[in-house]
Amino acid sequence: MSKLIVTDGKELLDTVELTPERITIGRHPDNSVQLNDRAVSGHHAVIVNIMSESFLEDLDSTNGTLVNGRRIAKHPLSHGDVITLGHHTLKYESDVQVDEDELEKTMILRPGQLAAAAGETLGSVSAAPPPADKPKLGVLTLSSGANAGKQLQLTKALTTVGRPGVQVAAVTRRPDGYYIVHVSGQRNAEQAPPSVNGESISGHARQLSPGDEIQLAGATLTFSLADA
Numbered sequence: 001m002s003k004l005i006v007t008d009g010k011e012l013l014d015t016v017e018l019t020p021e022r023i024t025i026g027r028h029p030d031n032s033v034q035l036n037d038r039a040v041s042g043h044h045a046v047i048v049n050i051m052s053e054s055f056l057e058d059l060d061s062t063n064g065t066l067v068n069g070r071r072i073a074k075h076p077l078s079h080g081d082v083i084t085l086g087h088h089t090l091k092y093e094s095d096v097q098v099d100e101d102e103l104e105k106t107m108i109l110r111p112g113q114l115a116a117a118a119g120e121t122l123g124s125v126s127a128a129p130p131p132a133d134k135p136k137l138g139v140l141t142l143s144s145g146a147n148a149g150k151q152l153q154l155t156k157a158l159t160t161v162g163r164p165g166v167q168v169a170a171v172t173r174r175p176d177g178y179y180i181v182h183v184s185g186q187r188n189a190e191q192a193p194p195s196v197n198g199e200s201i202s203g204h205a206r207q208l209s210p211g212d213e214i215q216l217a218g219a220t221l222t223f224s225l226a227d228a
Helices: none
Strands: 003-007 012-017 022-024 045-050 054-058 065-067 070-072 074-076 081-087 086-091 102-105 107-110 113-116 123-125 136-142 152-153 159-163 167-174 177-187 214-218 221-228
Touching: 012 177, 022 177, 045 081, 045 167, 054 065, 054 159, 136 167, 167 214
Parallel strands: 107 159
Antiparallel strands: 003 012, 003 086, 022 045, 045 054, 054 074, 065 070, 065 081, 081 086, 102 123, 107 113, 123 159, 136 152, 136 221, 159 167, 167 177, 214 221
């Protein structure tokens, strides 16, 4: 069981068990963890929980997110990590360890464009190889724009895709297949929510099947399976 110990630097405010797949942290009351702190952005950071592992991502906040005193964009959480947001600290407690040396770049989507994220803010976190009885590897293929046909192999336990501040989704690899979950995104009438085959994925994870079309941040991607 993983949890956050929330303090304001002086006293304990809350203990939050990380049981949902997605925990949002920020000043607005619609967050899973609300921090009444003017130095904290409305939607400041998110923790995505994949089975027994947790991954922290800054949501393009104004003042940034620190882990153990270091500013991060994306970070695999380990027991004892201290997260600092504004004047608040959140201590992560868990008996699960994630190897930070296995971080890898992923991709950022812009309207009609797929770009390798070298030097960009998002990352994907490596885990154990696919199970022996699951030899197929997930692949995302951009279906529109000048870079249509470009592919990303989903070799990691967690791959984030999208545009920070607009829409970001996470594709996770689990023993029974691949799932997509909405991580973050602005709420406005002009931006349609992320969807699979036209069905919104906001608020829940959806298992992906070959041929599924994902609409995210103004781009369309097709999911397929290939030999590993």
